[in-house]
Amino acid sequence: MSGPAALIYKQFVKVTDPRADRGKNHNLLTAKGNQETLHRKLLEMFADFGERNYQVPGLRKHTTRERSHGREELRIYYTIKPPKDDVFARWPNLGSVGMVYRERQSGGKQQCETSFFISSHPPRVKHLAGLIRDHWRIENSQHWVLDVIFAEDASRIRRGQAPEITAAFRRLALNILKQDTTVKDNIRGKRLRAGWDETVLDKIYAGFNRD
DSSP states (O other), X not given: OOHHHHHHHHHHHHHHOTTGGGGTOOOEEEEOGGGHHHHHHHHHHHXXXXXXXXXXXXXXXXXXXXXXXXXXXXXXXXXXXXXSOHHHHTSTTOXXXXXXXXXXXXXXXXXXXXXXXXXXSOSOHHHHHHHHHHHHHHHHHHHHXXXXXXOGGGOOOOSTXXXXXXXXXXXXXXXXXXXXXXXXXXXXXXXXXXXXXXXXHHHHHHHHHHO
């Protein structure tokens, strides 16, 4: 495991380490293309569950429907304890794996999307559904900030793993700027000032490195 996937793995292990905060820390990770092996394993596993009409021992299901501003959204959550497998064994303290099916209807158009996740939480599906919704809100908010401050959507980087690597560094930079307490400015201002003045950049980096 290397590149952005390795950074994500290290963060998951750090947060879910039972030695930290007496085991009270938990985490949830959406499995995306930059965790190719994990994503493929979950896809194959839940495809098999689907062929069995999701009638699988231990598999839990939760359904929600929401209507807002002329849009209707159906979400179906599935979660189960991770089976014994070499892929899942790479993720210490893994408590559950799952899938979310989303179906949105708006203006006569229908959109369907399936995503997968892993978590250190046990497979309590309603609890995980709430965490996933919070996770999406944070991701959407972060995407807006990355686009406004780092012009992520306008990026022309397309080849190989370069988009994933660049995205990982943008998020790292954003987290550093958010955590910084040495410079009194908003995130955009901190980024600009760090680019203009190496003294400011050194302060921000030193504060992050000290933590």
